[in-house]
Amino acid sequence: MRRFAPLFACLALGACIDADVTLDFSDGETVQTTAELSLSRQLYDMMGKKAENACPGGESSLTKSAYHCTMHDQREIAVVLDEGGKVSGKSELDPTEAASIERIDDNHLRVSFDFTEMLKSNGQKPDDLGGMEDMVRAAMAGHSLSFNVTGYKITSSTGVISEDGKTASRVIPVIALLDQAPELGEPFVTEVQLAQSCFLWVFCD
Template identity: 30%
Template structure:
């Protein structure tokens, strides 16, 4: 099974199989501290698919909702250097220190269109119609927070402390063409 936070490439390759939601939150509560939380909510079908090989669904805290959805929560915290040097943290993300005590975070979204594009095959239109209905309302949400968001290509919260980028799973059906190369955030960490 994947190690904590190495899920990012996995979630980009799985949307065609079943429905789920993922939220990755990366918080910088201090100049040299980072806290990451990944919450994955899997429908019963997705849960059954991921556990059919006998592997665990979750390496963190697992719970089940009344509707049968399975929730996996994984957390990691440490210094910025510890987070970035940990091979389990995952591919597709950069954290850099910038002048003035700022921190730059970038999630690579460039390969998503290749990873999540639906297969081209006979009967594909019917499959895409079914998938569009199943994907409706499901997303991958990336959140980065600190004391102040200086710049981002995402959406800034009203209090100016969090940048959010939501990737609807329905983008898989459109080849992900509307995504930027990266979701990036320049921020002042907490003090």
């Protein structure tokens, strides 16, 4: 996530970006990561050669108006924890870099997205949009960065928990990044149960 700095260089031109990131712990043994990114063609072109590495091992497409990338990854939870719990990104625009996991007990994990650290590493935002701020904000309206955590059961979250209790989500409007002191709220922290737990083989949750 820290590598979204190219976004800020393009704000004055109304370039837009959307991201949807899901960390899926449903099988109880692995974390399956899916990151879907959509960039305006303008932003893609401004990245130059860096864009060549924007979707390593993923599926990408380029049209006259947009660049799309979908990346999938799967790692054993035990391996991620042994390596410090960091769900590291692979590319210039991989938004999973904001994520980390830690074990609570044998059947529960805590998943965190620290947006404060993301902003510290994003570089400088433009101080002056040349009188185009209203136009830029209008162009960026409706674009967002979406983060999701899925598992057998979400036991608590600072995000929004789905009706079935299996997914927690946090959505950040891209337009919020235009503010000189962006307020993205508290870290997105979710506790997830990895598998069914039973007492005396009868009482299960």
